[in-house]
Amino acid sequence: MYKNSFKKATILLICVFLLAGAYSFAGGEQEQNAAAAGPQKMLTTYCTMANDFFLTFDQGAKEAVEALGNEYISATDDRKPEKFISNMSSYAASDVKMMSGYSPTIGSVIEATKLVNREKVYYSNVLEIADWWTPLDAGPYWGMFHFPDARAIGMQGGDVMAEALQKKGKTLLLLGFPGSKAGNDRGLGYKIALENYPGMEVLAEEYGDFTRDKGYSVTADWIIKYGDEIDGIYCTNTSMAVGAAVACKEAGLTDVKIIGTDANKENMKYLKDGSLYGICGIFGPWLAGHAAVVAYDMYNGWEPTVAETMMSTGFIMLTQDNADWYIDTFCGDKLPYDWKKMSRTLNPDNWDPQNLMVPIFPETFSNWEFVEKPKGYEVPKEYSEALASGEYKEIRQLYLDHFKDHTTVPPSSSAPYDKVFASNNIGSETVVDVLTK
Amino acid sequence: MKESVKRTTALMKYLPLILLVVVSLFFGILYPRFFSIKNVLNLIRQMSFLMIVSMGMTFIILMGSIDASVGANATFCGVIGALLAPYLGGGAIIIGILAGAGVGALNGTIVTKVKVPSFLVTLSLMGALDGAALLLMHSSPVNISNQTFLDFSNGSLLFSLPNVDLIPIIMIAVCYFVINKTAFGRSLYAIGGNEQATFYSGIRVRQIQIIAFMISGIMAGVAGCLQASMFEAACPYMGDALMMNSIAAVVIGGTQLSGGVGGPLRTVFGVVLIAIIGSGMNFMGVEPATRHIVTGAIMILAVSVNIDRSKMAYVK
Amino acid sequence: MTADVRKTKKIDIKKVVNLVPVIVIIALMIIFSFLSPAFIRFRNLVEILQLSSIYLLIAAGVTFPILMGSIDLSITGIIVGSGVIAATIAPVGGLFTVFLILFIGLCLGLFNGLLVAKIKLPSFIVTLATNFIYCGIAVALTEGYNINIRSNFFSNISNGRMIPGIPNSIILAGVVYIVFVYLSEKTKTGRYIMAIGGKEDVAARMGINVAKYKIIAFALSGLLIGCGTLFLSARLGMASARLGSGYLFNTLIAVVVGGTALSGGVGGVRRTILGVLIITILENGMTLGGIDVRIQYMVKAVILIGSVFLISIPDRSRQDLMK
Structure with missing residues (x-):
C-alpha cells in the first residue's frame, strides 16, 4: 500500500513536470517577444547582504540600473560558488540579458563567463578574476573586468x-x-x-x-x-x-x-x-554601478576594444583630513554619480567614467604574477598586438580625457591624500597613476 | 575484573583534567607569557560567551535533545538588545534575554507539542533567526553607545572583576545548583536516561523539556547581549561559531549525546580545553588549516577517552 | 464494525501523508509560477533538475547512515576533501580524476565508519570532528584557493548534453540513484542496514555482523557524496575548499522531509528524491521570485517544520515524546 500510493505520487509528479514543460514550450516565445519592449531586467550578483561592502555595492548597482530606466534584480550566493552559478543560470533561463557583479571565488569566474557566452548574456564583473583567464578566452559576451589593484x-x-x-x-x-x-x-x-x-x-x-x-x-x-x-x-x-x-x-x-x-x-x-x-x-558602489552600465552599453551595441576588456580602477586614501569630505559626498541617501553620463551609448561623445581607469595588460597583471600559467595556456595574442599597436596608451588617454567630473576626487586641502590612484602596467614596469583635482 | 573496571572508570573521571594539564603545560612552556595574569584574564574573557552558551546546552544534551539554534539565537538577542539600548539602556539587556527565552520556549513547544525532533526544529530555527536578525539590523552592524549597556561587559559589580569574567562564573554556579540539587535537574537525567519510563512515572516531561529549552535560550540571550556589549555593536552572524563549539564543548567534557550521563562541571572542562587550545594556536600563529585538523583530532581523542561505554547499550 | 471504521480511517491518513511531499511540491510550483512566470519555463525546470541531481546523490548517500539511526555530519568535509585531494593529484580532469574523486569519497566515508564501528564512538561526534579534519586537509592543500579543472571531458560529465536540452548530470545522476534505490531495497546489505536501524540488539542476535554493515553504510555515504562532488566539480570546472558549505543543512532536511526518520529504521533512499525536489524548488523559486534572502531563511524554516509535522502524523500515536 505504501508503495502503491508512492507510485501514484511519482506519476502525478512526473505529470506536473511534463505539463509545466509543455506550458513553457507553448508560452515561452510569446513572453520573449513581450519582454523586448519596455524596461529590461538587469541582474547584479554579490555574496551576502550581511556585509557593509556589499550593502553599498547593492546601492550602487541599483541606482545605476534605475537611472538607466531598467528593472533591478539582485541575487546573493552566501559565498557559495554553486549557488552563484545556479543563480546566473536560472536568470539566464528567464531571459535576463544583462548581468554584472562579484563572484564568490576566483575559480567560479571561468564557468560564469562560459555560461554567459553559452546563453548570450552580456556580462561585466568586478574584483575577482580566475588565474590566467581573460575576457577574450571566454568569448565576446564578457565585456569588462574592473579591478582596483589589490x-x-x-x-x-x-x-x-x-x-x-x-x-x-x-x-x-x-x-x-x-x-x-x-x-x-x-x-x-x-x-x-x-x-x-x-x-x-x-x-x-x-x-x-x-x-x-x-x-x-x-x-x-x-x-x-x-x-x-x-x-x-x-x-x-x-x-x-x-x-x-x-x-x-x-x-x-x-x-x-x-x-x-x-x-x-x-x-x-x-x-x-x-x-x-x-x-x-575602493569605491565599491561605483564598481557595481559601472559594471551594470557596461552590460547595458553592450546590450545596446557597444563593443569594448581589446584593451578595455580588463581595467584597473581608482582608489583613494582617507584620513581624518578628508573624512568629512567623504561622508558629505558618499554617505548620503544618494551617491554622487551621474550614472547615465557613464554610458557610452547614451553619451557617445561626452561620456564620463567618473573615476580613474587604466587598461590592464594581462601578461604582467599583478594578480597573476606569482601564479604559473596552466599547462598549454597562452594569453590570447590580441593583447600583445594591442600593446604593440599603441592601443593601450590610446585607451588610457581616452579614459583620462573623459574623466571630467571631479566630485569624487578628494579636495586639495587633504594633501598628501588629495589623489585618486590606479595601478598602471602598460609601460615597461608597473607604476601607480595619480590624479588630483 | 570488577576492580579493574572501577579503576578505569576512576581514571576516566580524571582524564579530561589530565588532558587539560598536559595541554596547558605545553603552551605554558612554549610561551611563558601564556600564563601571565593578563592572558588568563584574556582567556576567561574569550571563553565567556562559549561558557555561558555551553551551560545552557548542557541542559538540552542531558535530556538527549540538541539545540542547534543557540548561535543564531545569540545574534538575534544581541541585535534586539543593541536596537533597544538607546531607549532602554540596561533594560534592553533584559528584553534581549527575554527574547532568548521566547525563542527557547518556541523551540521547546514545537519539539514537545508538534513532535518534531529537536535537531530539525532548532536547525530550521537557526536559519530563521539568522534571517530575522539580519532584517532587524538592516544587514549592517548596530553600534551601541549607551554606557549602561556597555557596562554589562566592561563594568564590574564585584571586587573590580570585570562583569564579562564574573557572569560566566555566576552562570556555572547557578547551573551546577539547578542540575545537581533540584528535582528539575534530576528529572533531566531521568528523561535522558529513559524518557518513556520517566513519562509513565508521572514526571511532567513536556513541561521540563520546554523549560530546559527556555534555559538554553536565556543563556544564548545573555551571551548575545554580552557579545554585543563587548564588541560595542551587534554584528551579523556574530554568534554563529558558538553552536558547533558549544556542542563540542559539552561532548568533549563527557556529557553524552544520548542523554542521561554527564553534568555542568564536565562542560566547564570542555570549554576551558577548547579555549586554551584556540588561544594557544593563536599564540603559535597556526595556519587555519592545521587549526581545523587539530580541533577535529582533539574532539575524537577527548571523546574516545571520555566516553563511558558501559552506560551505552549501543553506539549510534 | 467500529473497529473496521477506525482501520479504514487510519489507512486514509497514511495515504494522504505519503502524498504530502508531492502536494507541497505542486503547491510550491503553482505559487512560484505566479510569482515569476520564468519559473515554469522548460529551461528553468531543467536548471532545477540539474541542481537536484547533485543534492540527490548526496542526500541518497546520507540516507544510509540515517536509516541505521546514525548521522553523517561530514558532508561538507567529504565534498571538499574528495574534490580537492583528487584535483591535487590529478588536475588534468581525465578518467583518472573521476575515479579518484569517487575513491577518495569512499575512503573518507570508510574512515568515519571505522571510527564509529570499531572505536565505538557516536557518529554525531565522529562526523562532526572528521568534518573539521577533512576541511582542514582541503584548506591545507589549496591554501583556500580553488583548483580549476579545464578539461572538456570533465566539464561534459555535467554540462554536456547527450540528449539535446538535458544536461548529462541529470541522466547520469538518475541512473546512479536508481541503482542505489535497488541496493537499499532488494539486497541483503540494504535490508540489514534497515534492521540495524530498527533494533540493533535484535539485529545482532539474528547473527548480522553489525559492525561490518555500519562500516558499509558510512562507506556508501562517502561514495555517493563523492559522486555528487564529481557532478558538482564538473559543473563548476573546479575543486575548492569552499565548495560544500550549504549542503549539510539542505540534505539532512531533504532526507527527513522525504520521510526517513532520524531515529532510524523508517523510510528509505527511494523517497529522498521528494525532499530534494522540495529543497531545490524552494531555493530556485524564491530566488527567481525576488524574495529577500533574509525572508527566504524564515520561509524555509516554516515549510520544513510544517512538512515534517505533516509527515509524522501517522506515527504520532506511537511517539509520546520527542527528543
Missing part, C-alpha cells in the same frame, strides 16, 4: 603606515579568509611596501575572516603576546579594523595606528573619532 592598495597602506609611524615601528597584518585573492594580495602589497623602510617590521599575520568579531579576538590574543610592542595594525578590510580598534581600546593601547580598506557610512565614524588612522576607499 597589490597597489596594500602598498599604499604600507606607505601610509610608514608615514604614520615615522618610518619606524612594529606592525601586525590582518588578512581576510584563506583563499581570498583580494585579501591576500593586499597583505602581500603591504609587505612589499614595508621592504622600502628598514625600520618597519611585520610581527605577525593572521586570517580574520573579514569580520569584526574575528578581528577583535585575533587582536586581543596579539595584545597579550606582543603587548606594548604593537605600533600599528594593517587590516585588509575595515570591519576587521574596527574589531581591532575596539580590542586596542579595551586593552588601553590608545596610540596604535590602524589602517583598514573600504570605506562606508558605518566605519567612517571610527575614522573620525580617531580609532582608525586611515581607510583605503
Whole structure:
C-alpha cells in the first residue's frame, strides 16, 4: 500500500513536470517577444547582504540600473560558488540579458563567463578574476573586468603606515579568509611596501575572516603576546579594523595606528573619532554601478576594444583630513554619480567614467604574477598586438580625457591624500597613476 | 575484573583534567607569557560567551535533545538588545534575554507539542533567526553607545572583576545548583536516561523539556547581549561559531549525546580545553588549516577517552 | 464494525501523508509560477533538475547512515576533501580524476565508519570532528584557493548534453540513484542496514555482523557524496575548499522531509528524491521570485517544520515524546 500510493505520487509528479514543460514550450516565445519592449531586467550578483561592502555595492548597482530606466534584480550566493552559478543560470533561463557583479571565488569566474557566452548574456564583473583567464578566452559576451589593484592598495597602506609611524615601528597584518585573492594580495602589497623602510617590521599575520568579531579576538590574543610592542595594525578590510580598534581600546593601547580598506557610512565614524588612522576607499558602489552600465552599453551595441576588456580602477586614501569630505559626498541617501553620463551609448561623445581607469595588460597583471600559467595556456595574442599597436596608451588617454567630473576626487586641502590612484602596467614596469583635482 | 573496571572508570573521571594539564603545560612552556595574569584574564574573557552558551546546552544534551539554534539565537538577542539600548539602556539587556527565552520556549513547544525532533526544529530555527536578525539590523552592524549597556561587559559589580569574567562564573554556579540539587535537574537525567519510563512515572516531561529549552535560550540571550556589549555593536552572524563549539564543548567534557550521563562541571572542562587550545594556536600563529585538523583530532581523542561505554547499550 | 471504521480511517491518513511531499511540491510550483512566470519555463525546470541531481546523490548517500539511526555530519568535509585531494593529484580532469574523486569519497566515508564501528564512538561526534579534519586537509592543500579543472571531458560529465536540452548530470545522476534505490531495497546489505536501524540488539542476535554493515553504510555515504562532488566539480570546472558549505543543512532536511526518520529504521533512499525536489524548488523559486534572502531563511524554516509535522502524523500515536 505504501508503495502503491508512492507510485501514484511519482506519476502525478512526473505529470506536473511534463505539463509545466509543455506550458513553457507553448508560452515561452510569446513572453520573449513581450519582454523586448519596455524596461529590461538587469541582474547584479554579490555574496551576502550581511556585509557593509556589499550593502553599498547593492546601492550602487541599483541606482545605476534605475537611472538607466531598467528593472533591478539582485541575487546573493552566501559565498557559495554553486549557488552563484545556479543563480546566473536560472536568470539566464528567464531571459535576463544583462548581468554584472562579484563572484564568490576566483575559480567560479571561468564557468560564469562560459555560461554567459553559452546563453548570450552580456556580462561585466568586478574584483575577482580566475588565474590566467581573460575576457577574450571566454568569448565576446564578457565585456569588462574592473579591478582596483589589490597589490597597489596594500602598498599604499604600507606607505601610509610608514608615514604614520615615522618610518619606524612594529606592525601586525590582518588578512581576510584563506583563499581570498583580494585579501591576500593586499597583505602581500603591504609587505612589499614595508621592504622600502628598514625600520618597519611585520610581527605577525593572521586570517580574520573579514569580520569584526574575528578581528577583535585575533587582536586581543596579539595584545597579550606582543603587548606594548604593537605600533600599528594593517587590516585588509575595515570591519576587521574596527574589531581591532575596539580590542586596542579595551586593552588601553590608545596610540596604535590602524589602517583598514573600504570605506562606508558605518566605519567612517571610527575614522573620525580617531580609532582608525586611515581607510583605503575602493569605491565599491561605483564598481557595481559601472559594471551594470557596461552590460547595458553592450546590450545596446557597444563593443569594448581589446584593451578595455580588463581595467584597473581608482582608489583613494582617507584620513581624518578628508573624512568629512567623504561622508558629505558618499554617505548620503544618494551617491554622487551621474550614472547615465557613464554610458557610452547614451553619451557617445561626452561620456564620463567618473573615476580613474587604466587598461590592464594581462601578461604582467599583478594578480597573476606569482601564479604559473596552466599547462598549454597562452594569453590570447590580441593583447600583445594591442600593446604593440599603441592601443593601450590610446585607451588610457581616452579614459583620462573623459574623466571630467571631479566630485569624487578628494579636495586639495587633504594633501598628501588629495589623489585618486590606479595601478598602471602598460609601460615597461608597473607604476601607480595619480590624479588630483 | 570488577576492580579493574572501577579503576578505569576512576581514571576516566580524571582524564579530561589530565588532558587539560598536559595541554596547558605545553603552551605554558612554549610561551611563558601564556600564563601571565593578563592572558588568563584574556582567556576567561574569550571563553565567556562559549561558557555561558555551553551551560545552557548542557541542559538540552542531558535530556538527549540538541539545540542547534543557540548561535543564531545569540545574534538575534544581541541585535534586539543593541536596537533597544538607546531607549532602554540596561533594560534592553533584559528584553534581549527575554527574547532568548521566547525563542527557547518556541523551540521547546514545537519539539514537545508538534513532535518534531529537536535537531530539525532548532536547525530550521537557526536559519530563521539568522534571517530575522539580519532584517532587524538592516544587514549592517548596530553600534551601541549607551554606557549602561556597555557596562554589562566592561563594568564590574564585584571586587573590580570585570562583569564579562564574573557572569560566566555566576552562570556555572547557578547551573551546577539547578542540575545537581533540584528535582528539575534530576528529572533531566531521568528523561535522558529513559524518557518513556520517566513519562509513565508521572514526571511532567513536556513541561521540563520546554523549560530546559527556555534555559538554553536565556543563556544564548545573555551571551548575545554580552557579545554585543563587548564588541560595542551587534554584528551579523556574530554568534554563529558558538553552536558547533558549544556542542563540542559539552561532548568533549563527557556529557553524552544520548542523554542521561554527564553534568555542568564536565562542560566547564570542555570549554576551558577548547579555549586554551584556540588561544594557544593563536599564540603559535597556526595556519587555519592545521587549526581545523587539530580541533577535529582533539574532539575524537577527548571523546574516545571520555566516553563511558558501559552506560551505552549501543553506539549510534 | 467500529473497529473496521477506525482501520479504514487510519489507512486514509497514511495515504494522504505519503502524498504530502508531492502536494507541497505542486503547491510550491503553482505559487512560484505566479510569482515569476520564468519559473515554469522548460529551461528553468531543467536548471532545477540539474541542481537536484547533485543534492540527490548526496542526500541518497546520507540516507544510509540515517536509516541505521546514525548521522553523517561530514558532508561538507567529504565534498571538499574528495574534490580537492583528487584535483591535487590529478588536475588534468581525465578518467583518472573521476575515479579518484569517487575513491577518495569512499575512503573518507570508510574512515568515519571505522571510527564509529570499531572505536565505538557516536557518529554525531565522529562526523562532526572528521568534518573539521577533512576541511582542514582541503584548506591545507589549496591554501583556500580553488583548483580549476579545464578539461572538456570533465566539464561534459555535467554540462554536456547527450540528449539535446538535458544536461548529462541529470541522466547520469538518475541512473546512479536508481541503482542505489535497488541496493537499499532488494539486497541483503540494504535490508540489514534497515534492521540495524530498527533494533540493533535484535539485529545482532539474528547473527548480522553489525559492525561490518555500519562500516558499509558510512562507506556508501562517502561514495555517493563523492559522486555528487564529481557532478558538482564538473559543473563548476573546479575543486575548492569552499565548495560544500550549504549542503549539510539542505540534505539532512531533504532526507527527513522525504520521510526517513532520524531515529532510524523508517523510510528509505527511494523517497529522498521528494525532499530534494522540495529543497531545490524552494531555493530556485524564491530566488527567481525576488524574495529577500533574509525572508527566504524564515520561509524555509516554516515549510520544513510544517512538512515534517505533516509527515509524522501517522506515527504520532506511537511517539509520546520527542527528543
